[in-house]
Structures are given as C-alpha cells and as structure tokens.
C-alpha cells in the first residue's frame with residue numbers, strides 16, 4: 001500500500017510542473033523555460049576554492065550568491081568538508097569545483113552531490129593535451145590550472161557555459177560578464193608575460209614548498225621546482241631536502257618562496273641546510289598558491305592574487321642580480 005501511495009505522489013508532482021511548463025512555454029513564445037531549481041529568483045552557487053568563487057562571482061554578477069568552502073590559507077589537497085560545508089552543499093543550486101583530484105579528500109562528498117544536483121568540475125572542459133602530467137604522478141594530471149591564465153580562461157568559459165545551461169533565462173547576461181572577465185584575464189596574462197620576461201633567463205628559477213606552479217612555469221617560461229610533490233599529501237623526506245640544498249647551492253638560486261596554504265616547515269629545513277653550506281638564502285616572500293588572500297584585501301581577488309605573486313617573484317629574482325652586482 002505505501003508503495004502505490006508514493007507512486008501516486010510522484011505522478012502528481014510530475015504532472016503539475018509539466019502543466020506549468022507547458023503554459024509558460026505557450027504564453028512566453030520566447031523559449032523562456034523555467035529552471036528545475038526551486039530556490040526562488042536568486043541562485044545559490046557553492047564552490048570549493050576561492051579562485052573558482054571569484055570566477056563565478058564575475059560570471060553570475062547580481063544573479064547569484066556565491067560562496068566558497070575553502071577560505072584563505074586553506075590547503076585544498078587535504079581539506080575535508082565540515083558540517084557547515086555539508087549544509088552549504090545541500091542548499092546549493094549548483095556546485096563548481098576544480099577537479100583533477102585537487103580536492104582529494106572531498107571526492108566522496110562531491111560524488112554524492114553529483115547524484116543529487118548539478119556539479120561541475122571546471123577543469124573537465126580543458127583539452128587533454130593542455131594538461132600537465134608529471135612523471136611522478138603516473139596517470140594523474142597536475143590540478144593547479146589557474147596559474148596559466150590562458151588555460152584558466154578556458155576553464156572559466158566552460159564554467160560559464162554550464163551556468164548558462166542551468167539558468168538559461170540569464171544566458172546572455174552571463175555571456176557578457178564572462179567575456180568581460182576573460183578580457184581581464186587576457187590583459188593580466190600579457191602583463192605577467194612581460195614582467196617575467198624582464199628577469200634575466202639564467203635567474204628565472206624559483207623554488208616553492210609544493211609543486212603548485214607547474215603551469216605557471218610552462219606558460220611564462222620560468223623554471224619551477226617544488227620541495228613537495230603536486231599534492232601536499234606527499235611527505236617530504238630528508239633526501240628531498242638534501243637534493244634541494246644541492247640544487248640551490250650548485251645553481252646559486254635565490255628565489256625561494258613560502259606558500260600561504262602550506263606549512264613553512266619544509267622550506268625552513270632547506271634554508272637551514274643552505275646556510276650551513278655557506279649559501280646565504282633568504283625567503284623571497286609568500287605566494288598565494290592554492291588559496292587566495294584575506295577577503296577585502298587585493299589578494300582576496302584572483303587578479304590581485306596573481307599580481308601579488310608575480311610582483312613578489314620578480315622582485316626576489318631581480319634582487320638577486322642587484323646583490324651580485326654590488
């Protein structure tokens with residue numbers, strides 16, 4: 001008996017919206033189909049990282065409330081969803097995340113959500129041959145796609161297409177906003193290229209706590225080495241520290257950077273090791289790699305975060321030449 005009851009209810013709930021849809025379609029003539037979400041007029045978008053939230057904020061403008069689960073200083077590789085996050089996810093109309101295993105500890109939660117609502121891994125639309133596949137990460141791709149601005153623009157475009165599909169009423173509004181944001185990304189891309197090109201080729205080497213800058217290095221022609229691997233989950237060992245110290249001393253590298261979302265512990269061991277061998281090494285500054293800066297500061301926005309990183313890198317790597325000259 002309960003079975004047939006629930007069956008009846010399902011039928012009812014299907015028939016009524018279908019009639020509404022039909023009437024709307026007949027009356028509007030504009031193909032103005034009502035969306036399946038029922039949260040009222042304003043969309044609620046939830047993202048994993050701040051970088052994705054920044055993109056969605058720009059795309060959606062005043063048509064949505066956008067919230068990121070991961071705030072400043074949060075490491076996405078090891079982040080686990082909190083009770084609060086689960087609430088946000090269950091309330092969300094649509095969810096955007098990076099994919100390529102960036103959110104390694106959230107795979108189950110995201111998988112579960114994908115069965116209930118629209119979830120979009122923004123990296124999924126990128127051509128396979130544009131993704132980096134480091135040797136040590138057999139079978140997996142480097143997830144840090146946001147530091148190649150041209151590639152990130154493609155991911156943003158892909159996210160925008162999904163949002164427009166989901167909420168087709170505002171399709172042209174989203175398109176206009178997206179084109180504007182992509183233009184800003186392209187301008188920033190040119191600026192970064194010029195700034196990095198101003199560093200003499202032999203000094204274009206930087207060391208970071210983990211391998212977050214692979215795409216950055218490839219796009220802007222700068223050699224990048226991370227002490228830890230692609231994910232901060234992998235532990236660094238004494239051998240990694242020794243190898244890194246050897247490399248820094250041999251090549252006289254001055255550009256060593258900490259990251260806001262990764263513990264300094266590993267790089268401090270390298271600095272100590274270098275100083276013991278008479279190579280005076282200073283930390284060149286803090287980079288925002290996998291998380292943006294505090295809200296209401298320039299680095300709390302994606303474009304500001306990239307500008308900060310590039311200015312920090314350029315002044316540290318160029319400063320090296322001044323030191324040597326004096």
Ligand SMILES: [Zn+2]
Pocket residue numbers: 077144210211212230231232289290
């Ligand atoms: Zn990372």
